[in-house]
Amino acid sequence: MNNQVRHVFFCAIVVAFGGFIFGLDAALISGTVRFISAEFALSDLQIGAVVSAPGFGVLFALLITGFICDKYGRRQALLIISFLYILSAVASVGAFSFEMLVTARFVGGLAFTSLSVAAMYIGEIAPPKLRGKLVAMIQINIVIGLSAAYFANYMILQVSQLDSQWVTSLGLNTHTWRWMLGIEIIPAILWLFLLFLIPRSPRWLVMNNRIDEAESVLHQFLSDQEAEKELAQIQYSVDLGDKHALSTMEAIKAMFGSKMRKAALIGLTMGVVQQITGINAIMFYAPTVFEQVGLGTNAAFFQALIVGLVSVVFTIGAVLLVDRLGRRPLVIYGLAAGTISLFMCHYAFSQATYLLTPEQINTFVTQHGLTNLHDMVSTTFSSDIEFKNMLQSVIGLEDFRRHEGQLMQMATNVNANMILFGVMGYIAAFHFSIGPVMWVLFSEIFPIAIRGTAIPMFALLASIVSYLVQQFFPWQLSHMGASDIFLFYAISGAVGFVILYKIMPETKNKTIEEIEVDLDSCKNKVSVV
Secondary structure (H helix, E strand, C coil), X not given: CCHHHHHHHHHHHHHHHHHHHHHHHHHHHHHCHHHHHHHCCCCHHHHHHHHHHHHHHHHHHHHHHHHHHHHHCHHHHHHXXXXXXXXHHHHHHCCCCHHHHHHHHHHHHHHHHHHHHHHHHHHHHCCHHHHHHHHHHHHHHHHHHHHHHHHHHHHHHHHHCCCCHHHHHCCCCCCHHHHHHHCCHHHHXXXXXXXXXXXXXXXXHHXXXXXXXXXXXXXXXXXXXXXXXXXXXXXXHHHHHHCCCCCHHHHHHHHCCCCCHHHHHHHHHHHHHHHHCCHHHHHHCHHHHHHCCCCCHHHHHXXXXXXXXXXXXXHHHHHHHCCCCCHHHHHHHHHHHHHHHHHHHHHHHHCCEECCCHHHHHHHHHHHCCHHHHHHCCCCECCHHHHHHHHHHHHCHHHXXXXXXXXXXXXXXXXXXXXXXXXHHHHHHHHHCHHHHHHHHHHHCCCHHHXXXXXXXXXXXXXXXXXXXXXXXXXXXXXXXXXXXXXXXXXXXXXXXXXXXXXXXCCCCCCHHHHHHHHHHCHHHCCCC
């Protein structure tokens, strides 16, 4: 590996580290749901608001991300984002009310544009033969961040249950969720300092007529001959775009015109399908999801840790193969596998029953003194909704929230192995396909003249869907039940599979400018599915 390649990898790793902070921020909240809902007496929609607040915040940030990236540069945008992560983490730890916690997490959501900006930056510095691997490193960092969060949550939970003086003195047993959210502060500060070590995007420099600087940066990443060729291509693309000087609204119109119709339809489908299949419901509510299988709280936290490890392994596999096998096979076969896995979860939950035996009720009453549970003795429920509604009417919402994990563990009769296999299969398929490949495609299929608008816009679309999935998951769990939720996710995956199977091209080993020409030549072949 020569110095230029090493420098490309270094810059890509630094920028992609924002994905680690994102994953950490997103998954740490999963371990706090039970504690926060009890401390602040939250309803289902309020729980959804806490978890989804970053997803709501990013909607506003993405509206101006394109302007900031084009006006001040990709690197400056990343520096602002890193500061917002730090501010959010500190404020979340110190939150003393539901409203303050939601506000702090909303600020963190303003930083979630780190994913789209990172994809933009890496796509603009990476040689074509390495672009797939380097952009996909964002997803590797996301899943490593997720895994680190699940591991930290699990360890903090275990430590908080120790009967030791130092645990009490540190507040680990009384402020467990604050310790979980505080994990983010140190890596966020580290990322801020690392970002000062990377250069500006050469494409942004050319767009701002700083040709000498752009040439100097390109020589850091490419051989002299390759750098000169790349600079010429960039100048040609920028000059072509300048002739048509597009405003933001004009860029949006251009994206949906005949010339860019195929790229827009791919971006639209990928942005929706990546999120509507429920990845963030499973990842951000992982312990809650596994409690529905009847595993109990500690085991649910441990399964969440396994989810993180599966995510890492299959994302690494995708990164190693994305430039060898190509983008299309990973997306098509991965989405098919993920959809089948979601149907398995739906079927298993649809066959579940819920029953509390006299022995179980007597044991629980002895432990917690909730004598009203005797009213439910030997009553079999065919759905989780019926069972939970009866529990809430018998023992009240507050006690139900406090003991839901234990009660579900005692009462649930379900094919747990099928559900666990289905969930893990979906997680593996997602991180092997549409998870990392979406960002690779976003960095490739849009021409430079509109990329600053296009990537944030389709990232905004994905974020809107993600926000809705996160916000309403607790409500859906209470009103639709686990079986119907997974059925909805599976149908969404099937629809996405059909559309992408028909329209998605292969883009590996092509320059951004070559991909632009290919998509333009295919404009007459595009039909709306």
